[in-house]
Amino acid sequence: MKIGIIGDAKRAVAWERHLRPHQIVHEVELCPSISELGNVDACFLVDESEQNLDLLLEGIHQRLNCFLVALQPTDTEKLETIYRASMEAGVHVQFSHWPTLAPATQWMMDRMPRPSYLSISRDIHYTQFMNAKNEFRHFWIDELGLCMKWMDSGIHHIEAKNVLLNDTHPSALHLFIRFDNGSTADINIYTGASSNRHKRISGSRHEILDCDAPEQVVRIGRLSTGKHLYFEKQSFDPSKAAEKAALMFLKSVQMKRETPFTPYDAYQLSLQIKQIEKRLSQYH
Known part of the structure; x- marks a missing residue:
């Protein structure tokens, strides 16, 4: 496969190193912009800018299989457009x-599809928590996305509270x-901890999986x-x-x-984030 990487040169080179070990990759092309990209089988968009969803949509319109490497985007309207455009173009897109x-999560999801119980707790050392509101938002958004993906069920009800x-x-x-299939999940984020800790625990009738996320x-x-x-x-x-x-994306393609x-x-x-933020705003 011939792979294109769009974005900052330093980060693009780092991603090129991640691709080199894979035998299915025979050529990697680094480009500063998508308009300069030649004929490739898949494209990595390494872009943290506010315009990264526009860039992704441009890639989809060019019928490129795209992997967007960025913080999880939450713009509902743009994400709906991207979802519909990718279906229409018949391309594969990965966020x-x-x-x-994460390797440990993929292994856990294979071993225990749709757990009946999922509990996630993340403690952040108070001196390491700098970029207050935006950073905090992505902490819980990331974990919510995992719960939704892993449970693979509609959401019946969400309770939310922040301090x-x-x-x-x-x-x-x-x-x-609480999910439609009766499963439950809870997420706890705390930024005043004396030490960092990040645990994910899932349970079924047969076993418990207890994951130390940073250590995998x-x-x-x-x-x-x-x-x-x-x-x-x-x-x-x-x-x-x-x-x-990177390999999971290329295999999907x-x-x-x-x-x-x-x-x-x-x-x-993004739809659930909207609902939760609306609920959280009612308390302030």
Whole structure:
């Protein structure tokens, strides 16, 4: 496959390194703009600007398979347009929703599709939390996107509550989600912690999966024949996350199958974000 990478030269070179180990990639073309891109099988758009969805739409109109590497976009109207345009053009689009793309998550989702229970807690050291509102927003948006993708069910009800110190500094947020299939998920974000901690726990009738997200280590809990709970461990390399995400995208293009986080996933997430932010605003 011939791959194009659009974006800042430094980041583009880093993504080229992620692509080189894959045998299906035989050529990589780095371009500052999409208009200069030649004939390629897929395109990586490395763009954090406010115009990145416009760039993605331009790529779709050129019938390019695109992987947008950026913070999860939330513009509902543009995401709906991108979803419809990608369907019409018959191209594959992937968003860099890292909680879903992480190697440990992919393994957990394969092992336990649609868990009955999902609990996510993230504690951020208070000295590391700088870019208050925008950064905080993406913390819970990322986890909400994972819950929706993993549960793969309509949402019946969401409860949301946040705590803003002096109405400006986000210190905590709690979401409780009940899905149409009866499963539940909760998300807790806290920015005043003495140390960083990020856990994702999923459960079914048969086992518990307990994931340390930064370390990409999963503990698998089951009952022994003597009915005692015991744990095994599965480890993944966090440094390989981008390389594996790139391969998942290229395999989706090659096999003509859905990407791990699609325009439809992004659009549905944006709709729920709107509802949650409306609910949160009622408390202030």
